[in-house]
Amino acid sequence: MLPRRAQLARARAVATSALREYPMPPGRLTFLTHGENTTFRLDCDDGRFLVRVHRPLRHGRSLDPHVAIGSELTWLRAIASGADVGVPEPIETRDGSLTATGAGGDWTRVCSVLRWVEGRIIEDFTHPVHFARLGRAMATLHHQADTWTPLPGFARLTWDHEAFFGDVMVYGTLRASECWELLPRALAERFDAVRDRLGPVMANDADVGLIHADLHLGNVVHHDRTISLIDFDDSGTGPRVYDLAVALWERRDEPEYPMLRDALLTAYRKVRPIDTTHLDDYIAARQVAFDLWYTGTAQVDPAFADRLDVVHRWSADMLDLLEAAPPSLVTTP
Structure with missing residues (x-):
């Protein structure tokens, strides 16, 4: 079992790598959770964002993670435009994708970014x-x-x-x-x-x-x-x-x-x-x-x-x- 501190270091490196694909300027990356996925909060001049480093095979053994996560974010957009309920706003990469791939050490992971939802x-x-x-x-x-x-x-x-x-x-x-x-x-x-x-x-x-x-x-x-x-x-x-x-x-x-x-x-x-x-x-x-x-x-x-x-x-x-x-x-x- 890789020590927790080493896992978090790899996840942070993955998130930092993936964020280069997004249009937001560099900012402060704050660790939030490490469980099913690893999440960070990004604070930068463009605002506050949630950065998700997705676990491999998170959605079962048969689904492509880019497709599965992209579909999740597509549904969020549909909810936001067609229902009276608040949901996070997905952020696209510079090339218009809803996901990015990040690398850190021997880890390669699919990542996604959402605008931060304020509240408690x-x-x-x-x-x-x-x-x-x-x-x-x-x-x-x-x-x-x-x-x-x-x-x-x-x-x-x-x-x-x-x-x-x-x-x-x-x-x-x-x-x-x-x-x-x-x-x-x-x-x-x-x-x-x-x-x-x-x-x-x-x-x-x-x-x-x-x-x-x-x-x-x-x-x-x-x-x-x-x-x-x-x-x-x-x-x-x-x-x-x-x-x-x-x-x-x-x-x-x-x-x-x-x-x-x-x-x-x-x-x-x-x-x-x-x-x-x-x-x-x-x-x-x-x-x-x-x-x-x-x-x-x-x-x-x-x-x-x-x-x-x-x-x-x-x-x-x-x-x-x-x-x-x-x-x-x-x-x-």
């Missing part, structure tokens, strides 16, 4: 109004996708049963099947049960289309009384109710959960209908996906490795909660 992220001490705003924005996003036809060549991950439970994804540097093999045996058996349960559920889910796929409050920027949705890196075609499940997943074990759930769903349904009969099943799918991702990332990032056992225990506790819960009282449109 509210994840702690949330109120139902925050979930109501998110529900309304999420439904607006889904409605935009229902009415938008991408141009030929658009390609994003398909969040189907195989993507969640098969061998489509690569986490860290490991195929999903290799991550399954690293799970504690008892937990793997419980994940197998979720996989089997979700098979017919997903096969019969008709409300499928473009989704954000990671739309929790950590990816919502609040400014005054408006919100912007950020981090579309997981976006693809999948069940719409999965976006709702992601928004509620980390709050599922909190006493305030029913109130937050109802605020989210009530606001969503003012824009478009949705059936949430299997909401808890999709929350279970999210838990499985998160644990597999964390397991793979822990093999290449010491910070993740230190907390892997904690995440496994949380997954078991979450499945206990979901399996003991009565059917949801808020289901059909």
